[in-house]
Amino acid sequence: MGRARWLQFVGLAVVFTAAATIVATNVANVGGTSAQAGAGGQLEERKLPMRFNWVACEPNCRGWISAVGIVTADTPKDFDEFARGRQLAGSTVVLDSSGGSVNDAITMGRRWRKLGMRTTVGSTIEVATASGMQTTIAPQAYCESMCVFLLLSGNVRYVPEGAHVRVHQIWMGDRADDARAASYTAQDMMIVERDIGRLAKFTFDMGGTGDLLSLSLNVPPWENLHELSRSELQLTNLLTTEAIAELLPPLDQAPAAVAVAGLKAKAVQDRVANEAPVASDIALPVAKPTKTAEVSLPTGGQGGAAQPQR
Template identity: 80%
Template structure:
């Protein structure tokens, strides 16, 4: 019996430190942040894990989604969501991709719930009142993670976040794609999943530019990091106002609605008062990573884990 494998978007990740405060403002990194970043880097190599991060009284909180999308991820998210009021909540992504079809399934669940999406990693920041949860903006959303980002009803990408794309490929042969052999069945799977991904992209409000940028980068080349202009062109950014991602609990609905009614270019600064910002120094930009680094078995009937570089 032939094994039908699902395609995967996968990529290598490097995690830098930083912080986005609960009060929705960027803050400087604190001692211990580097250790937290290292721990997050290890988590990104594991199957995706969901956790709820509370930030009262400053905001409602957010969902931390860290790791690779596997065949278990849709079920894991359903179990996480059971009994929780997640409608309209924010998802903070730190992922190097994973299974195409399973990510599409999760993305459709998120859109149905009206979840908002961003890129970052949850860390703890020391404050005068004790440790508080914060979001480090210099995280990575690569490969199929980019399409999970697209699933958000509101999409915010902070400065310092890295959003990278490349082609879909057979996950078990992405490590040395040019030397591998492919059958007609393999080509059928590739074309089938490209069609599914295209439909998902347009259903979520993305543009053909996103597909074009991704499908032009083979797995033996560096991932393409989307510029700020490309993030807007592909509709991966719908707002520059942090308050639309994580509106303060005391923000009147009308104030946030007024932000949404304005064109993106006019919403660079929020009209909702925010706490004073202490800007995070942006770390030096890392060189683009190679594709196919963190392959895991995904998409239903996958067998043993693919080798890692």
């Protein structure tokens, strides 16, 4: 397709096969064999386009949305279909994702903020208890690259100890496998600059700080992702509470009213082909639909190279 091929910016995923053993072992300590099997399933799902599931946890809490996988051009539409007929205002989204499309993640984040969603990182698993199988959230999960900005879109944000939140630069998906050897045109650089601007505006609209952009944009795609420390989670304003109860209150507590003071959610031009463009306060060039990239191995670990497939 040459230069006319569709361009996509994706959040690269660091892959490390040892992660499967590490996560399975940690989760097994929570709930035994069943939990270990669930962890393996989560690692497989993380390689696929993002899927949404409603998880009921009565009588302990009012449930949550499990969001597992990479963000693609279809993800905003898939979320709309999932949300149809459900009262999701003020609900909690539990993320386990290696990133994905920049502009589609921004679109998703603005929708979640408008709904007053709460966000956290974790894996939904079933554990064996004395009273039977129960659904719970294991903290051993990954939120990488553009997933971090989805986490930022939550009205309330909680990152448990044991979760991994990692950042790096955005890049062109069709050249991310060997970014240093690839060639780039002036048009390519214009698109990079434009989407960094979109990401910066989104970050500040969501209440994030410039430190999040600085930490992300300092890590090129050929280096390991930078894992944010607890102090960096606070510095970037990704962490707004240390109490999981603020995200998953008991059923006898009514959901908090959706109110985002001082924020008018304005989605940038959506790249989903069947949706009408949403007006923005900045006139931006119309982008072509993105092309989905998939991760070939589970995410996690401390090293490895990104393996997007085209």
